[in-house]
Amino acid sequence: MATSTDATGAVPDQENRVTLRDPIRESEERANQARIKRLTDAFNVFDQESNNTIPSTELGTVIRSLGLVPTEGELQDILSEMSDDSNPDSIHLERFLNVMNMILKDRRYQGEPESKILRAFQVLDTQNNGYLTEEEFRNYLCKEGEPFNEEEFQDFMTIALDDETNHKCTYKDFVQHLVVEEND
Amino acid sequence: MFSERWLCFCCPPMHKSPRRTIVAPIEQNPIQPESRLQLQTSRLSNRQKQKSELHLAAVVIIQTWFRRRRALFEIRRKTAWTIYQNIEYAGEQNQLKLYNFFLELMQTVSKNPRDATVAAKVLRRSSSLSGLAEELELKQLTSPTIINVESSYQGPHIDKPINREHFEALILAFQRGELLHAHYVLLILHELRHILKNLPNINIVSTHQTTCVTVVGDLHGSLADLMIIFHKNGLPSNENPYIFNGDIVDRGFQSIEVFLLISVALIVYPNNIYLNRGNHEDHVLNLRYGFMKEIIHKYKSHATRLLHLFENIYSWLPVASLIDDHIFVTHGGISNITDLTIINQIKRQKYVSVLSPSFIIPPNEDEFQIGNIPNDLLLEWRQILDLLWSDPKQSDGCEPNTYRGGGCYWGPDVTNDILEKHKWSLLIRSHECKEEGFDYTHDKKVLTVFSASNYYAVGSNRGAYVKVITNQPPLIVQFVSTKSSHKSLTLWERVSHVEEQAIQNLLEKFSVNQNRLIREFAVVDRKKTGRISINEWCDIVSRVLNLHLPWRTLKSRLVQTDSDGSIIYESTFRFKQLQVTLSVPTSERRTSLCQAIYRNKDLLETVFRAIDKDNSGVISMKEFTDVCVSLGHHNGTKFDGKQIMDLAASIDLDKNGVIDFNEFLEAFRIVDITDHFDDES
Numbered sequence: 001m002a003t004s005t006d007a008t009g010a011v012p013d014q015e016n017r018v019t020l021r022d023p024i025r026e027s028e029e030r031a032n033q034a035r036i037k038r039l040t041d042a043f044n045v046f047d048q049e050s051n052n053t054i055p056s057t058e059l060g061t062v063i064r065s066l067g068l069v070p071t072e073g074e075l076q077d078i079l080s081e082m083s084d085d086s087n088p089d090s091i092h093l094e095r096f097l098n099v100m101n102m103i104l105k106d107r108r109y110q111g112e113p114e115s116k117i118l119r120a121f122q123v124l125d126t127q128n129n130g131y132l133t134e135e136e137f138r139n140y141l142c143k144e145g146e147p148f149n150e151e152e153f154q155d156f157m158t159i160a161l162d163d164e165t166n167h168k169c170t171y172k173d174f175v176q177h178l179v180v181e182e183n184d
Numbered sequence: 185m186f187s188e189r190w191l192c193f194c195c196p197p198m199h200k201s202p203r204r205t206i207v208a209p210i211e212q213n214p215i216q217p218e219s220r221l222q223l224q225t226s227r228l229s230n231r232q233k234q235k236s237e238l239h240l241a242a243v244v245i246i247q248t249w250f251r252r253r254r255a256l257f258e259i260r261r262k263t264a265w266t267i268y269q270n271i272e273y274a275g276e277q278n279q280l281k282l283y284n285f286f287l288e289l290m291q292t293v294s295k296n297p298r299d300a301t302v303a304a305k306v307l308r309r310s311s312s313l314s315g316l317a318e319e320l321e322l323k324q325l326t327s328p329t330i331i332n333v334e335s336s337y338q339g340p341h342i343d344k345p346i347n348r349e350h351f352e353a354l355i356l357a358f359q360r361g362e363l364l365h366a367h368y369v370l371l372i373l374h375e376l377r378h379i380l381k382n383l384p385n386i387n388i389v390s391t392h393q394t395t396c397v398t399v400v401g402d403l404h405g406s407l408a409d410l411m412i413i414f415h416k417n418g419l420p421s422n423e424n425p426y427i428f429n430g431d432i433v434d435r436g437f438q439s440i441e442v443f444l445l446i447s448v449a450l451i452v453y454p455n456n457i458y459l460n461r462g463n464h465e466d467h468v469l470n471l472r473y474g475f476m477k478e479i480i481h482k483y484k485s486h487a488t489r490l491l492h493l494f495e496n497i498y499s500w501l502p503v504a505s506l507i508d509d510h511i512f513v514t515h516g517g518i519s520n521i522t523d524l525t526i527i528n529q530i531k532r533q534k535y536v537s538v539l540s541p542s543f544i545i546p547p548n549e550d551e552f553q554i555g556n557i558p559n560d561l562l563l564e565w566r567q568i569l570d571l572l573w574s575d576p577k578q579s580d581g582c583e584p585n586t587y588r589g590g591g592c593y594w595g596p597d598v599t600n601d602i603l604e605k606h607k608w609s610l611l612i613r614s615h616e617c618k619e620e621g622f623d624y625t626h627d628k629k630v631l632t633v634f635s636a637s638n639y640y641a642v643g644s645n646r647g648a649y650v651k652v653i654t655n656q657p658p659l660i661v662q663f664v665s666t667k668s669s670h671k672s673l674t675l676w677e678r679v680s681h682v683e684e685q686a687i688q689n690l691l692e693k694f695s696v697n698q699n700r701l702i703r704e705f706a707v708v709d710r711k712k713t714g715r716i717s718i719n720e721w722c723d724i725v726s727r728v729l730n731l732h733l734p735w736r737t738l739k740s741r742l743v744q745t746d747s748d749g750s751i752i753y754e755s756t757f758r759f760k761q762l763q764v765t766l767s768v769p770t771s772e773r774r775t776s777l778c779q780a781i782y783r784n785k786d787l788l789e790t791v792f793r794a795i796d797k798d799n800s801g802v803i804s805m806k807e808f809t810d811v812c813v814s815l816g817h818h819n820g821t822k823f824d825g826k827q828i829m830d831l832a833a834s835i836d837l838d839k840n841g842v843i844d845f846n847e848f849l850e851a852f853r854i855v856d857i858t859d860h861f862d863d864e865s
Binding site for chain 2 (some may be wrong): 044141
């Protein structure tokens with residue numbers, strides 16, 4: 001990009017006219033490139049045949065691996081923006097990059113702060129016990145909202161419960177498990 | 185009847201569940217993307233509505249965050265899988281290169297007589313006698329009568345006629361970890377051979393009477409997986425037929441037990457148990473991938489006899505099966521020339537090794553020209569090679585890996601052609617490990633089935649088998665073996681295990697390539713800051729290791745990064761180190777040599793074993809040096825003859841001009857640097 005500059009940050013171009021460097025635009029461009037690289041890497045993990053497509057079923061995993069926290073409903077929206085009617089089962093890299101770049105730029109689907117998640121548990125804890133039981137979880141998480149299937153529920157319970165015998169989840173400790181950050 | 189030692193995962197979900205529909209629909213509100221509180225509710229009081237909204241929002245928050253957490257783990261699992269596949273693929277490529285190397289040598293007059301002698305020795309390992317002479321020699325060498333069963337032997341006894349009771353007794357014995365006496369092993373193998381000799385090249389299987397037949401994929405010595413299959417699907421019998429689609433041996437630690445059980449099943453029910461040869465039913469691969477080691481370890485002085493008999497038995501295994509005239513089952517796959525009429529006429533027993541058949545490459549001639557082989561002979565070889573070694577690819581066409589080994593990569597157009605030519609509706613094959621234990625491809629005309637679960641590491645993949653039922657689409661059953669614990673592994677544990685192994689693998693590769701890597705890092709880091717950019721690190725590592733992995737995603741687990749995002753490249757080597765037990769201090773040149781040896785450990789071992797005809801673990805010093813140097817020529821690594829001899833001497837192995845290559849290879853170990861007290865890696 002920029003080669004030699006003088007004190008004002010101006011760059012002589014080929015015909016020796018001088019144009020000013022735009023540091024803001026350059027850093028935006030760099031940030032853009034970094035975003036694209038990050039997105040492409042995440043995409044490639046699921047691009048089995050190296051043909052720049054991933055199966056639609058994997059979109060949720062890919063987006064979440066980038067640290068975003070969309071609901072299932074929001075995922076559906078994103079999916080419909082990206083998918084191609086002629087080929088509904090797979091998503092092409094180009095469309096993925098276009099849509100996701102905007103999402104990252106706008107910092108959407110960042111999710112709630114830890115305190116709000118704790119509050120969510122407290123709302124469900126109608127008796128104010130400080131814990132929730134497996135049965136309560138099953139009633140809420142498998143039947144309401146965007147219900148878990150059995151596999152998800154089992155995986156949830158293995159990390160939620162304090163220990164195997166008492167079927168209780170002291171959610172204050174548990175919240176930290178949910179908010180784990182992947183270092184980039 | 186079965187021991188409690190294993191736990192069966194009955195019918196885990198076969199496919200990922202389809203997208204769930206939302207119970208309480210979330211209103212579309214593009215202006216407030218953050219708000220999860222806009223929810224539709226029916227006729228409730230205002231206060232109730234508020235409470236209900238809050239409740240629902242809380243539920244969704246928890247569900248969403250948990251899903252994200254789970255997804256992060258999925259990614260890690262997927263990445264680890266990529267690592268394994270890449271490493272395995274690179275390993276196999278190496279193996280093929282090795283044999284290409286030998287064929288190349290035989291093809292041209294070698295300028296270096298040393299190379300030719302090494303190659304000749306290796307290829308001469310297989311039997312070159314024919315017909316009656318071979319039978320006599322085989323019977324002499326491998327007759328069970330040569331071996332006495334001592335009175336102290338506590339294991340099962342087998343006598344003829346071999347029946348169902350023997351089969352069940354063996355199952356129990358093997359589950360208890362008992363070893364079958366060599367005498368009985370030979371007995372069983374001879375019985376098996378006798379039956380195999382009368383079988384056609386292609387098994388003709390019919391579901392007319394039994395209504396179904398079960399196809400089992402690669403087992404690779406996994407007794408646990410075989411037990412699960414028998415548990416879920418029933419023991420083999422005349423009412424419950426099985427086809428075992430090859431790769432029964434190698435890699436796993438109970439190859440002989442698995443092979444024996446399947447053999448006995450075939451002996452007891454010869455009309456309803458079918459065996460297809462896999463690419464690992466080949467002594468040339470057993471040299472490298474573990475079966476030979478297992479036999480030597482378990483049967484010691486009888487190993488040679490057993491290996492000799494196995495070598496011969498492999499050649500009598502049928503190469504494919506045809507179910508009800510329309511489902512073709514073979515281990516690898518097909519190619520553009522696959523033709524059943526030709527295959528049916530081949531004398532399959534000539535192919536003692538499919539990868540390097542000695543009748544094509546005569547071991548006695550040092551000046552051999554590949555141009556001298558008649559074309560139809562080469563084509564015949566390809567027919568069998570392609571069946572056992574090929575893999576499907578997604579794009580059209582057929583790319584042969586020349587006649588020197590490896591079969592083909594065949595595309596959907598070839599599938600259509602060959603299936604139509606023979607009026608088949610489906611091709612069932614194995615050969616490739618799949619996460620779910622099975623995989624459909626080529627428009628559902630090709631089905632891969634793989635039956636060794638946890639193949640790369642605990643939690644890496646499920647196993648599966650296929651039930652072919654008359655006039656119905658095939659039924660696929662998945663399973664996982666969890667040998668050690670009674671508790672089923674959670675997603676979290678599975679990922680940790682799988683990933684841990686994969687990362688260890690990579691760290692080892694770093695340490696073994698340390699000198700090369702440091703050199704490249706230094707080139708980039710001219711200012712000697714000790715740091716390079718992420719892109720540069722990924723680039724270099726990918727090139728030097730020749731592994732194309734998602735290095736960016738992996739780097740956080742492999743190296744240290746600076747606060748500004750650059751990589752402190754020295755940290756690439758902070759966990760693992762190549763240690764060589766030497767009685768003399770090492771120089772920089774020698775360190776490189778040691779690393780080069782460790783990198784080629786597998787290949788070296790393979791060739792050493794090939795030369796060591798009596799399986800004593802010992803070869804002459806001269807042969808040893810020849811091998812290292814020859815392999816070096818081929819690999820592009822410099823193995824200087826003098827350096828090698830010096831190294832061997834300093835590892836104190838040079839006694840009477842023989843070298844114990846087991847000891848030699850053991851001298852090189854990858855150790856954990858962080859562990860101060862333990863020398864074991």
